[in-house]
Every structure is written in C-alpha cells, then in structure tokens.
Amino acid sequence: MTEADGTMYLDATGLTCPLPVLRLQKALRKLGAGACLCLHATDPMSEIDVPHFVDEHGHVLVDMQTKTGAGPGGMTVFEFVIRKS
Secondary structure, eight states: OBOTTSOEEEEETTOOTTHHHHHHHHHHHTSOTTOEEEEEEOOTTHHHHHHHHHHHTTOEEEEEEEETTOSGGGOOEEEEEEEOO
C-alpha cells in the first residue's frame, strides 16, 4: 500500500525469517531511487536481519522503532523506515 506522501507500507507481521526480508527486497525492486518504505514485522530476528540487509544493499535505514504490545495478540512490532538508494 502506498500513502499520499509516496511512502510504501509493507506489513510483514506474523511472518518469520527469512520472509520479512524477502518481502522487503521484492517491494524495494518496485520503487525508484529515493523512495521510502515503512516495514512492520513481528519476527524478533528482523531487528537484526533488516538493518543488515539495508546496509549490505546500500539503502538507508532512516528510522527503526520497537513498539511493545502493538501487534496482533500483544506481539512486539518492529517498524523500519528505509530509503531506497
């Protein structure tokens, strides 16, 4: 889903490793350079995997937040804002 400001939102809640990163990679392919994507994930490994993927592929991790209890069933949600290089 893309918002009016051009930011794409990707919901990877409930998915486990490696699916959040694979979905992120696929979504970034559709975006032009400089576009932003906001990813929500509940897999604890995404806290490590997403920043590593972003760094390895030359993108920019603009923001990362941990939202305790914000996910389904009170799960922690990891929110990442990524700018495509």
